Amino acid sequence: MKKLMTGNEAIARGAYEAGVRYASAYPGTPSTEILENIALYKENIVAEWAVNEKVALETAIGASMAGARAIASMKHVGVNVAADPLFTVAYTGIHGGLVLVSADEPGQHSSQNEQDNRNYAKSAKIPMLEPSDSQESKDMTKIALELSEKYDTPVLLRMTTRVCHSKAIVECVDREEKEIIPYKKDINKYVTVPAIARKLRAKVEERQHKLLDFSNTSELNFFEWNDTAVGVITSGVCYSYAKEVFGNTVSYLKLGFTQPLPTEKISEFCSNVEKVYVIEENDPYIEEQVKILGFQCFGKNTFPPFGEMLPEVIRASVFGETLPTVEYDEKEVVSRPPTLCAGCPHRGFYYELGKRKNVLVSGDIGCYSLAFAEPYNCTDHNICMGASMSVGHGAQKVFNMQEDSNMRVVSCLGDSTFFHTGINSLMNVLYNNSNTVNVILDNRITGMTGHQENPGSGYSLQGDKTVTLDIESIVKAIGFKNVVVINPNDLKAVKTALDWALSLDEPSVIITRWPCVLKKFSPEDKEEFKDAFKTYCEVNAEKCIGCKACTRTGCPAISFDKNEKKSSIDKNSCVGCEVCLQVCPVKAIGKVEA
Amino acid sequence: MTKSILLVGVGGQGTILASKLLTTGLMEAGFDVKMSEIHGMSQRGGSVSSQVRYGEKVESPVIELGGADILVSFEKMEALRYLNYMKPDGKVVVNDYEINSMPILSGKAEYPVNAVEVLKSKATTVVINAAAEAENLGNSKVMNIILLGTIIKAMGLEEIDWEKILRDNIKENLVDINLIALETGKNLV
Numbered sequence: 001m002k003k004l005m006t007g008n009e010a011i012a013r014g015a016y017e018a019g020v021r022y023a024s025a026y027p028g029t030p031s032t033e034i035l036e037n038i039a040l041y042k043e044n045i046v047a048e049w050a051v052n053e054k055v056a057l058e059t060a061i062g063a064s065m066a067g068a069r070a071i072a073s074m075k076h077v078g079v080n081v082a083a084d085p086l087f088t089v090a091y092t093g094i095h096g097g098l099v100l101v102s103a104d105e106p107g108q109h110s111s112q113n114e115q116d117n118r119n120y121a122k123s124a125k126i127p128m129l130e131p132s133d134s135q136e137s138k139d140m141t142k143i144a145l146e147l148s149e150k151y152d153t154p155v156l157l158r159m160t161t162r163v164c165h166s167k168a169i170v171e172c173v174d175r176e177e178k179e180i181i182p183y184k185k186d187i188n189k190y191v192t193v194p195a196i197a198r199k200l201r202a203k204v205e206e207r208q209h210k211l212l213d214f215s216n217t218s219e220l221n222f223f224e225w226n227d228t229a230v231g232v233i234t235s236g237v238c239y240s241y242a243k244e245v246f247g248n249t250v251s252y253l254k255l256g257f258t259q260p261l262p263t264e265k266i267s268e269f270c271s272n273v274e275k276v277y278v279i280e281e282n283d284p285y286i287e288e289q290v291k292i293l294g295f296q297c298f299g300k301n302t303f304p305p306f307g308e309m310l311p312e313v314i315r316a317s318v319f320g321e322t323l324p325t326v327e328y329d330e331k332e333v334v335s336r337p338p339t340l341c342a343g344c345p346h347r348g349f350y351y352e353l354g355k356r357k358n359v360l361v362s363g364d365i366g367c368y369s370l371a372f373a374e375p376y377n378c379t380d381h382n383i384c385m386g387a388s389m390s391v392g393h394g395a396q397k398v399f400n401m402q403e404d405s406n407m408r409v410v411s412c413l414g415d416s417t418f419f420h421t422g423i424n425s426l427m428n429v430l431y432n433n434s435n436t437v438n439v440i441l442d443n444r445i446t447g448m449t450g451h452q453e454n455p456g457s458g459y460s461l462q463g464d465k466t467v468t469l470d471i472e473s474i475v476k477a478i479g480f481k482n483v484v485v486i487n488p489n490d491l492k493a494v495k496t497a498l499d500w501a502l503s504l505d506e507p508s509v510i511i512t513r514w515p516c517v518l519k520k521f522s523p524e525d526k527e528e529f530k531d532a533f534k535t536y537c538e539v540n541a542e543k544c545i546g547c548k549a550c551t552r553t554g555c556p557a558i559s560f561d562k563n564e565k566k567s568s569i570d571k572n573s574c575v576g577c578e579v580c581l582q583v584c585p586v587k588a589i590g591k592v593e594a
Numbered sequence: 595m596t597k598s599i600l601l602v603g604v605g606g607q608g609t610i611l612a613s614k615l616l617t618t619g620l621m622e623a624g625f626d627v628k629m630s631e632i633h634g635m636s637q638r639g640g641s642v643s644s645q646v647r648y649g650e651k652v653e654s655p656v657i658e659l660g661g662a663d664i665l666v667s668f669e670k671m672e673a674l675r676y677l678n679y680m681k682p683d684g685k686v687v688v689n690d691y692e693i694n695s696m697p698i699l700s701g702k703a704e705y706p707v708n709a710v711e712v713l714k715s716k717a718t719t720v721v722i723n724a725a726a727e728a729e730n731l732g733n734s735k736v737m738n739i740i741l742l743g744t745i746i747k748a749m750g751l752e753e754i755d756w757e758k759i760l761r762d763n764i765k766e767n768l769v770d771i772n773l774i775a776l777e778t779g780k781n782l783v
Contacts, residue, residue: 002621004617004621004627004629110632133655161632162630162655165631165632166629166631166656167617167627167628167630167655168627168628168652168655169621169627237655240653240654240655241653241654241656243654244653244658310656310658311654311656311661312658312659315658322658322660323658323659323661324660324681324682325659325660325677325679325680325681325682326680326681326682326684326716326717327716328674328677328716332712333674333675333706334695334698334703334704334706335703336604336640336641336672336695338605338639338640339639339696374696374697374702375700548701551699552700554696556639558699559699560699562701
């Protein structure tokens with residue numbers, strides 16, 4: 001059966017066909033849809049959102065140890081969080097097949113960095129596969145599970161954004177059930193005290209030799225011989241790009257199994273072509289191996305050191321020009337940056353926070369990252385998931401050392417980010433006697449990645465009702481005395497809470513609680529937020545004095561007519577959060593039942 | 595020969611459903627098909643594109659600069675933004691529809707006043723008012739299917755059984771209006 005699938009859907013299909021029983025992930029672009037699609041095979045696979053990537057990998061390790069085939073998936077920076085268990089499960093090996101999917105982001109479409117996670121496979125000494133399209137994504141998921149069991153190792157499946165999110169035709173087959181392998185206690189394999197771990201370390205080296213033999217003989221690494229004046233060594237989606245530009249005019253060494261790299265095949269290829277191009281995204285991972293083997297090649301000296309190696313990039317790098325196109329003046333086009341949605345519960349909070357002076361706003365990863373921009377100009381930094389409260393703590397400690405400094409830190413993160421790793425940072429704030437203001441923007445869902453359930457939402461990935469972890473109770477149980485819960489659309493409440501928190505010389509927690517405007521309401525939401533999104537706001541043109549105060553809330557539903565000098569609100573976008581209504585100095589904005 | 599269709603617009607306009615139906619039809623007609631989108635931060639209110647490529651054997655899932663046979667834009671300024679993805683002899687179908695971006699809303703920039711004229715001076719351009727056409731049909735949400743109709747006509751893909759594709763992929767009670775929308779789109783080009 002043929003189906004059009006994204007690479008992410010194809011991995012899910014591969015997991016299903018290969019008899020996977022357990023899957024876990026933390027959402028992150030471009031990896032999110034892998035678990036969402038695995039979750040659809042509810043009768044065959046238990047699929048769960050973990051609180052973070054480390055936990056996701058660890059639960060998958062447990063499932064493997066107990067004898068089932070298991071998968072953990074995450075975005076590239078998520079592997080940093082999961083690196084601790086990764087480097088040791090690389091020693092212990094597995095019981096049921098274990099695959100870690102890393103979705104890298106050349107070009108940084110939705111990410112804070114462009115790290116190349118192929119380095120993780122090399123560093124942890126585990127096998128790695130790099131699919132170049134959807135069919136390979138499915139096939140390599142299955143092969144990865146087989147290799148995992150054959151060589152007693154976790155396997156890294158390295159995806160990139162374009163493979164994750166491009167659709168292509170995939171041939172699907174039925175699921176092959178894999179019986180759970182009975183659990184066997186084996187301390188010499190799994191207890192990594194130094195005496196045992198040193199023996200495991202030696203085994204890893206043996207395995208690496210066996211994997212090198214596999215790499216050199218596997219059909220996953222193949223030649224395509226054409227004219228031998230030019231040879232291209234490539235992997236992943238760059239293979240498709242290179243084929244687009246060169247077609248059958250050059251020879252190819254296409255690498256699908258890339259840890260360890262097939263040294264013999266690379267040597268054979270380089271010996272048989274006159275000029276070698278290495279086309280790869282991110283680091284010179286293949287290029288360095290080619291050079292170690294003693295061959296000259298054109299790699300990062302010819303192609304850009306970062307960004308995507310799109311067809312036009314390859315063409316410009318090799319031929320010095322791109323295809324003829326329609327020329328136009330880019331200045332004629334206005335940028336269209338992403339914005340907080342109309343009705344976003346972060347708007348009211350950041351509108352108020354943005355007015356404060358002598359405040360460092362310690363940011364985090366989520367939709368609220370956008371609060372750095374106009375018109376809020378709030379956020380000072382965002383480093384990584386959960387870092388707001390810990391980076392903020394460190395900064396506050398240094399401000400406190402300076403007698404002439406009156407700087408205060410307000411650290412802000414979302415509900416899912418709080419559960420991810422923010423909770424650790426918050427404990428650190430209290431333990432180390434801080435005086436930061438800590439804000440948890442609870443919009444009742446994981447927003448930016450497209451509405452995934454989390455421990456605070458009351459539902460599991462596969463749609464089952466589960467325990468709702470209550471953030472206020474957690475914060476109080478940690479030991480915080482100064483805790484307040486507010487509606488972020490109520491500007492007075494936000495102002496009062498900030499005044500109060502900044503007046504304290506102790507740490508405090510402000511929890512804002514209002515649902516994401518795009519969230520599909522659960523029965524509990526319908527009960528708690530009965531009146532949400534049932535009105536819209538309207539400008540009374542006669543009263544409007546054209547002061548533009550409402551436009552400074554940054555709401556995309558509000559526009560200002562320069563000729564008429566009046567604001568208006570698009571009633572199809574407005575959901576009646578009433579933030580603009582509260583900032584209007586002449587009460588020109590009213591509320592209408594939708 | 596691989597053909598490339600670039601659909602662009604603003605997050606939330608329905609480019610994704612249009613490209614899904616298009617790729618499904620092309621696959622069922624026996625073409626090799628690839629489609630590429632970027633999800634994530636640009637999802638809401640940002641500039642979005644769906645890239646559809648089909649032919650006997652498609653290599654790259656993304657369209658190269660200067661590689662698109664047709665640019666279908668759900669919004670005027672977005673058509674300008676993606677012009678350099680067009681082949682010099684490519685066609686532009688542009689929806690006569692404006693969505694202001696944040697710099698425009700906040701008064702920091704002006705919406706390009708003569709977007710349609712600029713487009714016409716650069717490439718063979720068909721301007722349609724899909725919003726008004728959709729309103730005429732009684733459902734503003736079928737705007738994307740009207741635009742799909744224009745692609746089908748412009749790319750000579752009328753032979754494919756689009757009625758079946760729509761019936762298989764759209765809620766039963768909405769099939770009829772979408773079939774009319776598809777015909778409307780075809781007649782606009």
